Amino acid sequence: CGRPGHALLSLSPHPTADIISTVEFNHTGELLATGDKGGRVVIFQREPESKTAPHSQGEYDVYSTFQSHEPEFDYLKSLEIEEKINKIKWLPQQNAAHSLLSTNDKTIKLWKITERDKRPEGYNLKDEEGKLKDLSTVTSLQVPVLKPMDLMVEVSPRRVFANGHTYHINSISVNSDCETYMSADDLRINLWHLAITDRSFNIVDIKPANMEDLTEVITASEFHPHHCNLFVYSSSKGSLRLCDMRAAALCDKHSKLFEEPEDPSNRSFFSEIISSVSDVKFSHSGRYMLTRDYLTVKVWDLNMEARPIETYQVHDYLRSKLCSLYENDCIFDKFECAWNGSDSVIMTGAYNNFFRMFDRNTKRDVTLEASRESSKPRAVLKPRRVCVGGKRRRDDISVDSLDFTKKILHTAWHPAENIIAIAATNNLYIFQDKVNSDMH
Amino acid sequence: MEFKLEAHRIVSISLGKIYNSRVQRGGIKLHKNLLVSLVLRSARQVYLSDPCPGLYLAGHPGAPAPPQQPEESAAGPPAGWGEPPPPAGRAAWPEPEPQPERPAVPEVLRAGDSEPAATVTAAGDTLQGGEAEAPEAAWRRVEGPRETAVGGAGGPAEVSGVFPEGPEAARGPCGCPPGDEDKLSAAPRVDGCRASRPAAAEPPASPPVCARKRGAGWVGGGPADCPAPGSTPLKKPRRNSEEQPGGAAAAAEEEEEEEEMETGNVANLISIFGSSFSGLLRKSPGGGREEAEGEESGPEAAEPGQICCDKPVLRDINPWSTAIVAF
Numbered sequence: 001c002g003r004p005g006h007a008l009l010s011l012s013p014h015p016t017a018d019i020i021s022t023v024e025f026n027h028t029g030e031l032l033a034t035g036d037k038g039g040r041v042v043i044f045q046r047e048p049e050s051k052t053a054p055h056s057q058g059e060y061d062v063y064s065t066f067q068s069h070e071p072e073f074d075y076l077k078s079l080e081i082e083e084k085i086n087k088i089k090w091l092p093q094q095n096a097a098h099s100l101l102s103t104n105d106k107t108i109k110l111w112k113i114t115e116r117d118k119r120p121e122g123y124n125l126k127d128e129e130g131k132l133k134d135l136s137t138v139t140s141l142q143v144p145v146l147k148p149m150d151l152m153v154e155v156s157p158r159r160v161f162a163n164g165h166t167y168h169i170n171s172i173s174v175n176s177d178c179e180t181y182m183s184a185d186d187l188r189i190n191l192w193h194l195a196i197t198d199r200s201f202n203i204v205d206i207k208p209a210n211m212e213d214l215t216e217v218i219t220a221s222e223f224h225p226h227h228c229n230l231f232v233y234s235s236s237k238g239s240l241r242l243c244d245m246r247a248a249a250l251c252d253k254h255s256k257l258f259e260e261p262e263d264p265s266n267r268s269f270f271s272e273i274i275s276s277v278s279d280v281k282f283s284h285s286g287r288y289m290l291t292r293d294y295l296t297v298k299v300w301d302l303n304m305e306a307r308p309i310e311t312y313q314v315h316d317y318l319r320s321k322l323c324s325l326y327e328n329d330c331i332f333d334k335f336e337c338a339w340n341g342s343d344s345v346i347m348t349g350a351y352n353n354f355f356r357m358f359d360r361n362t363k364r365d366v367t368l369e370a371s372r373e374s375s376k377p378r379a380v381l382k383p384r385r386v387c388v389g390g391k392r393r394r395d396d397i398s399v400d401s402l403d404f405t406k407k408i409l410h411t412a413w414h415p416a417e418n419i420i421a422i423a424a425t426n427n428l429y430i431f432q433d434k435v436n437s438d439m440h
Numbered sequence: 441m442e443f444k445l446e447a448h449r450i451v452s453i454s455l456g457k458i459y460n461s462r463v464q465r466g467g468i469k470l471h472k473n474l475l476v477s478l479v480l481r482s483a484r485q486v487y488l489s490d491p492c493p494g495l496y497l498a499g500h501p502g503a504p505a506p507p508q509q510p511e512e513s514a515a516g517p518p519a520g521w522g523e524p525p526p527p528a529g530r531a532a533w534p535e536p537e538p539q540p541e542r543p544a545v546p547e548v549l550r551a552g553d554s555e556p557a558a559t560v561t562a563a564g565d566t567l568q569g570g571e572a573e574a575p576e577a578a579w580r581r582v583e584g585p586r587e588t589a590v591g592g593a594g595g596p597a598e599v600s601g602v603f604p605e606g607p608e609a610a611r612g613p614c615g616c617p618p619g620d621e622d623k624l625s626a627a628p629r630v631d632g633c634r635a636s637r638p639a640a641a642e643p644p645a646s647p648p649v650c651a652r653k654r655g656a657g658w659v660g661g662g663p664a665d666c667p668a669p670g671s672t673p674l675k676k677p678r679r680n681s682e683e684q685p686g687g688a689a690a691a692a693e694e695e696e697e698e699e700e701m702e703t704g705n706v707a708n709l710i711s712i713f714g715s716s717f718s719g720l721l722r723k724s725p726g727g728g729r730e731e732a733e734g735e736e737s738g739p740e741a742a743e744p745g746q747i748c749c750d751k752p753v754l755r756d757i758n759p760w761s762t763a764i765v766a767f
Contacts, residue, residue, distance in 0.1 A: 082466035105466060167470055186470040217471045236471055269450055269486070272478045276471075323446070326479065327453055332472050 020423035022410055026090040026098065029414040032060055032421055033100055034428055035085025039069035041102055043113065043153075044430075058419075060430050064113060064153040069104040081106050087172050091194070094178070099158070101181060105168040108183055110159035110194065118146040164190050164200045171221045177228040184221040184233060191245075203251045204233060204243065219334075220280045230255075232282070232289060238275035240289060240300065258289070258300050260307045270322040270331060278334035283343040284415070290346055292337040295319060297348050297358065312358045312365065315350050317388045317399045330404050338413045338420075349408025352397065353424045354384060370408060370422045370429040381431065447487035454480040 017038030024033050032044040045063035072081040082105055091099040091110075098113040122144045127133050167185035174181045182191050182203065189204035204221075208214055221233035229245045241254035262271065274294035281290045289300045291308075295316055298308035314335075318325060325331040330351070337348040349355045350367070358365045367384045387396035410423040418433035457476045461468050 077467075079467040080465055084466075168467070170471075214474060217474055219471065236474060269447075269479050269482045272482075273475045276475065323450070326450070329457075332475065 018426040020410060020426060020428060021084050022086065022088050023412040023421045023423045023428070024088045024090060025412050025414055025421065026100075027092055027415060029416055029419065031063065031090070031098060032412070032430070033088045033090065034423065035068065035088050035102055036426070037084040039067055039071070039083030039085060039104065041066055041068045041085060041088065041100075041111070058432065064155055066111070066155040068102045068109060068111065069107065072106075086169055089172050089174050089181070091174055092178050101172055101174065103169050103172050103183065106162070106165055108161040108164075108169070108172060108192075109157050110161075112156050112158045114154050114156075116152045116154060117149060119149045120144045121147045159194070159197050161192055161197050161200070164192070170219060173221060173223045173231065175223045175228050176226055182221065182223065182231060184218050186217040189218065189221055189233060201249070203245060203249070205250065205252060219277050222280055222282055224286055225282050225284065226286045232280055234277035234280040234291060236276040237272070238277055238293060240277070240280060240291065242302065256302070256305050258305045260298075266319075268322060270326055273326070273331050274322065279336040281337055281339060283339050284341060285343055288343065290337050290339060292335050292348055294331060294333075294335075297337050297346055299346070299360065310360065312346070314348055314356055315386070317386060321399070325404070328404065330407070333407055333409060335408075336410050338411050340413050340418070341416045347411055347413060347420065349411050349422070351404050351407050352402040353406040353408060354386075355408045355411060355422055370424045370427075443486050447483040450483040451480060451487065454483065
């Protein structure tokens with residue numbers, strides 16, 4: 001790719017609540033939604049490119065902010081339910097309004113986002129403030145007219161899908177039929193109809209009869225982009241299961257199982273943890289799947305179950321540090337992964353506010369940093385390098401000086417253009433490739 | 441040797457994580473705890489398979505040192521904690537021990553230390569694969585009741601294998617076969633045990649109270665002194681862990697002293713925790729609840745947010761045992 005353009009930052013006074021927990025472009029890329037730990041959703045909208053202000057071509061500005069989820073307390077189980085937004089998924093747009101699903105650990109909500117830019121004026125019976133007029137002052141009748149007003153974005157919760165999950169929801173995915181969606185927790189996946197909130201179908205249940213026999217949990221799931229009957233779910237053991245809803249009502253039996261045999265030379269105490277899949281994404285074409293585990297991203301061909309067709313090392317230099325990463329809990333970080341619009345480049349986050357891109361065709365990869373210093377408007381992102389001993393170049397960072405508190409877990413790629421959104425703790429960076437703005 | 445030390449370190453780190461997960465906001469994260477338990481199991485296997493038997497003998501003379509007092513004090517808190525593991529859990533383990541891992545703790549105490557010790561040795565060998573007998577047995581003798589209790593709460597048949605005769609020995613005093621305590625049908629016997637337990641327990645009133653509550657739970661719903669989740673929702677601010685008693689909070693303070701323990705004790709500790717932390721797994725949000733409804737509803741029902749042990753009691757306990765109590 002070429003050179004990314006500028007960045008947009010959002011700061012806030014409350015450090016923990018504003019940690020971004022999910023980022024998602026809508027289907028056109030015009031809107032970008034972020035969810036945070038405080039249960040808020042912020043939607044950015046891309047400004048149309050205008051000749052009068054060429055510098056703000058296609059910048060993203062805040063469009064709407066609303067509180068999606070609040071902390072709750074489950075009295076029955078004496079459990080606090082976090083308001084953190086785990087995932088946001090946009091519904092395909094079917095009319096003037098936009099809709100999205102947002103979920104915390106237990107409850108999914110459907111939000112409708114509408115614009116109001118006109119208001120009626122000239123009522124006969126009410127005055128400008130809405131107070132009833134004294135009828136004696138009404139001497140003629142007029143037809144109220146719509147007059148333009150400042151754009152107002154209104155968000156309203158249209159559906160609340162509650163009580164469907166015993167365990168923590170980790171993913172939601174809208175079906176290509178635009179009528180149903182699924183939600184997955186650690187042990188179960190439910191299928192919902194967007195219009196029906198009081199019931200859902202359980203389509204996967206891997207809870208063992210005896211919880212002591214529990215060996216794996218569901219970590220992520222997604223519907224196939226084109227085949228409304230197919231979906232995939234990943235497990236903590238590193239396997240992927242492709243399921244066909246036409247085969248049975250309960251899809252416990254997979255149609256395909258994608259699993260790579262473990263490399264015995266890499267065995268350690270932490271082998272199981274690092275093989276746990278933290279994210280799975282279908283390619284736009286529907287032909288491939290992308291998975292992220294702790295140290296690698298892998299591309300799988302739906303037609304080959306035995307092993308991935310491509311494996312990319314994200315930060316293999318951490319392999320010798322797994323014990324420390326276990327101690328400080330970093331080994332449990334769940335990184336996401338993303339395809340670009342043409343499925344030729346994949347992207348994922350790492351530590352020290354680094355993120356990585358891998359070009360599948362040229363096999364070249366690059367490490368970039370999302371930081372204020374390197375992200376002034378018009379700045380060109382400089383490739384970074386982590387040195388692991390051996391020759392050290394001037395701007396290299398050594399493994400030991402990586403900041404593990406600065407992790408990029410959530411990234412998103414515009415569906416059509418070379419625009420990426422990077423969530424670095426409580427800051428959102430949006431990089432645009434102005435030179436090569438079209439996908440190649 | 442280095443592997444052993446590293447394994448030991450990983451075990452203590454893992455235990456710390458499991459403990460901390462219970463006070464985390466949002467409830468126990470099943471995925472993370474599962475991964476931690478897998479690491480715990482791996483570390484334990486390495487620890488146990490590392491051929492350094494001399495380490496136990498060398499480090500051991502001091503192990504039985506913990507006095508009787510803390511041992512019996514520990515009997516109280518464990519008695520009030522945890523639910524008996526389901527029979528199926530035991531079946532998963534190679535030990536053919538049919539007895540449940542959940543003997544009446546005070547009965548084990550009263551039965552005397554010598555009795556379990558002899559049988560423990562044999563079991564210990566089977567489990568530990570030939571490690572030094574005497575130190576193992578001695579350690580187990582001292583730590584017995586606590587182990588058993590923990591086993592009852594979270595470790596399946598491995599612990600029962602450790603005390604194959606323990607429960608039976610304990611049977612004498614109150615005449616109730618511990619095995620039946622698991623089953624809801626054993627109401628009269630459970631009552632019998634319940635009655636005897638307070639007499640046996642030396643520590644302050646709270647542990648016997650706990651025992652009563654648990655017993656009540658076992659008969660499925662129990663008397664009113666044991667609030668079941670369905671009946672009296674208790675609002676416990678920030679009490680995300682529905683299963684572990686609040687006494688574990690005090691245990692956390694002691695847990696930091698784990699590092700100072702002689703490694704001789706680690707083998708047994710690992711065998712208890714490493715086998716599975718099924719207790720925690722079963723008690724994952726809602727999961728524990730569902731199973732409780734299906735199986736023994738009582739003990740888990742009695743759990744949420746209740747402080748079964750007074751902090752002062754736990755503070756007197758040997759740190760290792762405190763950690764065991766916590767889990």
